[in-house]
Amino acid sequence: MKKTKDLWPYLIMLAKLGALTKEIDISTSRFAREFSEGATISQQTASRKLNELEEQKWIIKRPSIKGQYIRITQSGEQELEKIRDLLADAFMIRDKIIDIQGELFTGMGEGGHYISLEKYYTQFVEKLAFKKVFAGTLNLKLKNRRDMEKRRLLQDKTTQGIRIDGFKDATRTYGPVTCFKATINNKIEGAVLVIQRTSWKEDVLEIISPHNLREQLGLKDGDLVSVRVFLE
Amino acid sequence: MKKTKDLWPYLIMLAKLGALTKEIDISTSRFAREFSEGATISQQTASRKLNELEEQKWIIKRPSIKGQYIRITQSGEQELEKIRDLLADAFMIRDKIIDIQGELFTGMGEGGHYISLEKYYTQFVEKLAFKKVFAGTLNLKLKNRRDMEKRRLLQDKTTQGIRIDGFKDATRTYGPVTCFKATINNKIEGAVLVIQRTSWKEDVLEIISPHNLREQLGLKDGDLVSVRVFLE
DNA sequence: ATTACTAGCATCCGAGTAG
DNA sequence: TCTACTCGGATGCTAGTAA
Numbered sequence A, B: 001m002k003k004t005k006d007l008w009p010y011l012i013m014l015a016k017l018g019a020l021t022k023e024i025d026i027s028t029s030r031f032a033r034e035f036s037e038g039a040t041i042s043q044q045t046a047s048r049k050l051n052e053l054e055e056q057k058w059i060i061k062r063p064s065i066k067g068q069y070i071r072i073t074q075s076g077e078q079e080l081e082k083i084r085d086l087l088a089d090a091f092m093i094r095d096k097i098i099d100i101q102g103e104l105f106t107g108m109g110e111g112g113h114y115i116s117l118e119k120y121y122t123q124f125v126e127k128l129a130f131k132k133v134f135a136g137t138l139n140l141k142l143k144n145r146r147d148m149e150k151r152r153l154l155q156d157k158t159t160q161g162i163r164i165d166g167f168k169d170a171t172r173t174y175g176p177v178t179c180f181k182a183t184i185n186n187k188i189e190g191a192v193l194v195i196q197r198t199s200w201k202e203d204v205l206e207i208i209s210p211h212n213l214r215e216q217l218g219l220k221d222g223d224l225v226s227v228r229v230f231l232e
Numbered sequence C: 001a002t003t004a005c006t007a008g009c010a011t012c013c014g015a016g017t018a019g
Numbered sequence D: 001t002c003t004a005c006t007c008g009g010a011t012g013c014t015a016g017t018a019a
Helices: A004-016 A028-035 A043-055 A074-095 A110-116 A118-128 A145-156 B004-016 B028-035 B043-055 B074-095 B110-116 B118-128 B145-156
Strands: A024-026 A059-064 A067-072 A097-105 A138-141 A162-164 A177-184 A188-195 A204-208 A224-230 B024-026 B059-064 B067-072 B097-105 B138-141 B162-164 B177-184 B188-195 B204-208 B224-230
Touching: A004 A028, A004 A043, A004 A067, A004 A074, A004 B004, A004 B074, A024 A028, A028 A043, A028 A067, A043 A059, A067 A074, A074 A097, A074 A145, A074 B004, A074 B074, A097 A145, A097 A204, A110 A118, A110 A204, A118 A162, A118 A177, A138 A224, A145 A188, A177 A204, A188 A224, B004 B028, B004 B043, B004 B067, B004 B074, B024 B028, B028 B043, B028 B067, B043 B059, B067 B074, B074 B097, B074 B145, B097 B145, B097 B204, B110 B118, B110 B204, B118 B162, B118 B177, B138 B224, B145 B188, B177 B204, B188 B224
Parallel strands: none
Antiparallel strands: A024 A067, A059 A067, A097 A138, A097 A224, A138 A204, A162 A177, A177 A188, A177 A224, A188 A204, B024 B067, B059 B067, B097 B138, B097 B224, B138 B204, B162 B177, B177 B188, B177 B224, B188 B204
């Protein structure tokens, strides 16, 4: 099997030249020049690499008058997205910041119920250094794969979050919760709730805050909300 | 000169393994396995690649009990940022969306003055399909290199924007302006102004809107504001 | 277990060049 | 001009192995 990773730099350069959006018209020698910075590659190598990229089905090409038209295919685009996400993940871990967007919707109110339980409430206030906790959570529906991956990353990083202990009462057990400090729409402080239990919804992000977020940010269902989550 | 791009995939993989944030402890054979998916590389190749990465000064390594500690250097980090930005640019062009953040500050009021000129005002209303234009611009100060690069991209993409013609009156000439539709803090519509003239401030983004943004978004100087610019 | 050397084979590169 | 072939030299690869 071919070592596909060797082709990454060439694919990236084609993307930079705009081959993601449209067919670009380029000759092998010009591509060789565009690709090179400091070190150079030859026209022949450029030609061969373009053929290999086509074999991989990451690009399609057809002859033009002064070179060839090249366009990145869907599968080439997916490969680029993979690389982009790889890098984005690495930088998120470095910066300890994850930006997630979701669409506001109205949940079934369990969130608000749990917050009101004193054993949870006092922990939220103390451990998050909130003056109070507004009675109700903000539920965001994540709309794409990428945001769900970030959501999953939070689920996996619970060691870094703020731990809210579970407890028992006469009738049932209440599990532990991990919180991450966050700012909502760049502006208002809050925290993301990550519940450790076997089933959690990968496309839902639940947020609490000392403030009435819906009111203070003028939000209504269906609005897009940005959350910047701080990993520690 | 060495063909540094060949090393990109290896550097990216090390970043994915966390070597941006901390020294990671990994053996050459484990790295070979982690790196491979489908196609495989040998322990020997992994060893050599790590040495080449060190020669490039993109990583530093030192022996550990069960392998070696590896950490990406500043210059390796810069290289990764370069790749990340390359990809981000390509996807921005594809999606025709640019997200920029900046800090709100109070300008000198010229913006508001120009808007009030009837020859501009009527064009804003018609071409942007705004009901009216609020008398005053929102000035954002861009805080990092990357946002400034995006700002520059707008300046270069004026062909795709909405053109507001210039005009003359008795005393002076008023130049043309290009506008891009935008949403501010995910919520309120507006437009970014790009003024074609020899001097423009690369770290300032000027925004108009039908609405009083400061009031409706509850903004004050120093607040971080997110702008999503639509290239067409 | 490691890393990383050497040897020898495989692959890749670019100059030359055909079409 | 262009692409892309051949071919000899350079480089890269892995197996074997030393430390």
